[in-house]
Amino acid sequence: MILPALLLAVxxxxxxxxxxxxxxxxxxxxxxxxxxxxxxxxxDDPARYDHLAQAVLFQIMFRAGALExxxxxxxxxxxxxxxxxxxxxxxxxxTDSINTSLRLCREALAKDPKDSHxxxxxxxxxxxxxxxxxxxxxxxxxxxRDVTAARKLHNRVTELDPTNIDARMxxxxxxxxxGSLSWHYxxxxxxxxxxxxxxxxxxxxxxxAQKGDLNKVDAQILLGVVARRERxxxxxxxxxxxxxxxxxxxxxxxxxxxxxxxxxxxxxxxxTALDRVEELKKAGSPGFKFLPYERIEFARGNLxxxxxxxxxxxxxxxxxxxxxxxxxxxxxxTAWLRLGQCFDLLGRRTEARxxxxxxxxxxxxxxxxxxxxxxxxxxxTQAEKREISS
Numbered sequence: 221m222i223l224p225a226l227l228l229a230v231x232x233x234x235x236x237x238x239x240x241x242x243x244x245x246x247x248x249x250x251x252x253x254x255x256x257x258x259x260x261x262x263x264d265d266p267a268r269y270d271h272l273a274q275a276v277l278f279q280i281m282f283r284a285g286a287l288e289x290x291x292x293x294x295x296x297x298x299x300x301x302x303x304x305x306x307x308x309x310x311x312x313x314x315t316d317s318i319n320t321s322l323r324l325c326r327e328a329l330a331k332d333p334k335d336s337h338x339x340x341x342x343x344x345x346x347x348x349x350x351x352x353x354x355x356x357x358x359x360x361x362x363x364x365r366d367v368t369a370a371r372k373l374h375n376r377v378t379e380l381d382p383t384n385i386d387a388r389m390x391x392x393x394x395x396x397x398x399g400s401l402s403w404h405y406x407x408x409x410x411x412x413x414x415x416x417x418x419x420x421x422x423x424x425x426x427x428x429a430q431k432g433d434l435n436k437v438d439a440q441i442l443l444g445v446v447a448r449r450e451r452x453x454x455x456x457x458x459x460x461x462x463x464x465x466x467x468x469x470x471x472x473x474x475x476x477x478x479x480x481x482x483x484x485x486x487x488x489x490x491x492t493a494l495d496r497v498e499e500l501k502k503a504g505s506p507g508f509k510f511l512p513y514e515r516i517e518f519a520r521g522n523l524x525x526x527x528x529x530x531x532x533x534x535x536x537x538x539x540x541x542x543x544x545x546x547x548x549x550x551x552x553x554t555a556w557l558r559l560g561q562c563f564d565l566l567g568r569r570t571e572a573r574x575x576x577x578x579x580x581x582x583x584x585x586x587x588x589x590x591x592x593x594x595x596x597x598x599x600x601t602q603a604e605k606r607e608i609s610s
Contacts, residue, residue, distance in 0.1 A: 233258060233261070233262075235254050235255070235257050235258035235261060236254070236255070236258050236268070236271060238254045239251045239252075239254030239255045239258060239271060239275065240271075242254060243274075243275055243278065244437060244463075244466075244467045244470060245467050245468075245469035245470050245507055246282060246287075246469070246470050246471070246472060246507065247469070247507070248275055248276075248278060248279035248282060249279070251275040251279075252272065252275045252276060252279065252313075255268065255271045255272040255275050256272060258271065258272075259272055259317075264324060265324075266320070266321040266322075266324040266325045266328075266337075266338065266341035266342070266345070267321075267337070267340075267341045267344070269317040269318070269320045269321035269324070269345070270317075270318075270321050270341055270344040270345050270348065272313070272317045273313075273314050273317040273318050273321070273345065273348045273349075274348055276306075276310050276313050276314040276317065277314060277348055277351060277352055277355075277356075279310065280304050280305075280306045280310055280355075280356060281304065281355060282548075283304075283548065284304045284305075284548060284549055284550065285547075285548030285549055285550030285551050286304065286355065286550065287472055288472060288475065288476065288479075288550075304355055304356045306356060314352060318345050318348065318349050318352075321341055321342070321344075321345040322342060322345050322346075324338075324341075325338040325339075325341050325342035325345065326338075326342070329342070334380060336377050336380050336381060336384075339373050339374075339376050339377050339380075340373070340374065340377050340387060342370075342373050343369075343370040343371070343372075343373035343374040343377070343387075343390055344370070344390075345370075346366045346367070346369050346370040346373070347366070347367055347370040347390055347393075349366050350362075350363045350364070350365075350366030350367035350370065351363070351367075353366060367390075367393075367394060367397065368394065370390050370394075371390050371391055371394040374387045374388070374389075374390040374391060375391065378391070385427060385428055385431045385432045385433070386428065386432045386433055386434040386435045388424050388427065388428055388432075389424075389425065389428045389432065389435040389438065389439055391421075391424055392420075392421045392422070392423070392424030392425035392427075392428060392439075392442075393421065393425065393442065394416075394421070395416055395417050395418070395420050395421030395424060396416075396418050396421030396422060396425070396446065397416070397421075398415070398416025399415075399416030399417045399418035399419075399420075399421060400416070400418055401416065422443070422446055425439045425442050425443055425446075426439070426443060429443055437463075437466075440459055440462065440463065441459075441463070443455070443459060444456045444459040444460060444463075444476070447459065448476075448479075448480065448483065451483070453480040453481070453483035453484040454480075454484060456476070456480045456483075457477065457480045457481065457484070460473050460474075460476050460477040460480060461477065464477065468506075468507070469505075469506045469507025469508070470507065471497055471500070471507055471508055471511050474493050474494075474496055474497045474500075475493075475494075475497065475519055477493045478490045478491070478493035478494050478497075478519060478523065479523075481493060482523055482526060482527070487523075487527055490523055491520070491523065494516060494519050494520055494523070497511070497516055497519075498513075498516050501513065501516065512543070512546040512547060513539075514539060514540045514542070514543050514544070514546055514547055515540075515546075515547055515548075515551060517536045517537070517539040517540040518536070518537065518540035518547065518551050518554070518555045520533075520536040521533040521534070521535075521536030521537035521539075521540060521555065521558060521559075521562075522537075522554070522555075522558055524536065525537075525558050525561065525562055526609065530561075530562035530563075530565045530566055531562075531566065533558070533562050534559065534562050534563070534566075537555055537558055537559040537562065538559065540555040541555050541556055541559055541575075541578065544556065544578075544582060549583055549586070552582055552583070553579050553582045553583035553586050553588040553589065554588055556575050556576075556578045556579035556582055556588075556592070557575075557576070557579045557588040557591060557592055559575040560572045560573070560574075560575030560576040560579065560592065560595060560600070561595070561600045561605070563575060564595065564599045564600040564601070565600065565601075565602060565605070569599060572595070572599065572600070573596055576592035576593070576595050576596050577592075577596070579592040580592050580593060
């Protein structure tokens with residue numbers, strides 16, 4: 221079929237390969253530059269505009285601290301996060317890239333409705349636009365509509381070529397997402413015929429992770445997110461270790477590994493993963509040199525908070541909040557909230573209230589600020605901590 225030949229040719233383009241090496245190592249400005257060069261080398265190929273749009277979207281997410289599994293677990297859901305704020309340049313580049321991809325795809329499909337490359341690329345463009353609508357615009361229905369349309373396009377690709385494993389990634393993602401929605405969302409007209417099945421979605425994504433080409437890494441990452449969301453840290457640990465070997469400049473993988481060991485109850489290994497981050501930071505290793513030291517201290521303080529060591533956590537959280545402005549918005553506001561909660565657990569109410577005020581000032585519309593307002597009038601308790609960790 222045309223799809224594997226064309227898309228694999230694009231994927232093997234040195235500019236695209238370099239772009240994705242930067243992408244998976246969190247070097248988004250460099251990834252964007254590489255994908256822009258790839259677009260310039262073949263301006264009539266819609267897939268290259270999809271790569272560029274994806275890099276812009278993930279740069280926005282990374283800056284907001286939204287590339288960590290904690291952001292998509294039941295205790296810290298995306299639905300309650302404030303809108304992400306792209307720069308005007310990012311917004312224009314993303315929108316222009318998606319619109320150009322869609323235009324090129326529809327021109328190609330007008331000539332040949334069975335053009336698998338165009339069908340796949342159009343589905344990818346709509347999928348990324350759906351993510352943007354969900355995360356940036358907070359337009360839930362627009363997001364679901366786009367992702368559902370993307371799923372239909374990739375269904376058509378697999379009808380044309382049942383051996384195409386990569387096109388099934390969208391199907392697996394869609395099955396899992398729709399299967400996780402409440403019944404009134406699933407009753408929407410454009411979801412007619414899609415009931416959603418989380419287990420089937422995971423099965424499909426696992427197949428892509430094992431046998432896919434283009435979407436293999438994305439499938440592995442999604443399996444890690446699902447494993448943490450569904451409280452299977454051991455499964456996520458093996459995924460994190462594999463990703464760290466392949467993308468050694470990606471410091472978030474080590475932070476994730478620490479959290480997975482903490483979820484598993486292995487405090488020593490959780491702290492060892494953070495020690496490794498600090499070692500790489502001190503050595504000036506690629507990818508770690510510009511990581512704020514305060515981000516490591518926040519991770520340590522947060523870990524000790526959950527391990528019922530508020531006294532020990534406070535020192536790390538004080539260091540993190542002393543320069544909270546260098547942290548991503550999610551880490552910064554959470555550091556202030558955790559500091560207040562630690563003070564409350566030790567009966568230091570005045571200091572706790574001061575930290576809660578700082579959390580509110582840092583990110584007034586965040587979910588953490590909502591909790592901070594609650595604890596201004598009523599101290600955080602050990603019973604509440606047990607309840608939110610269960």
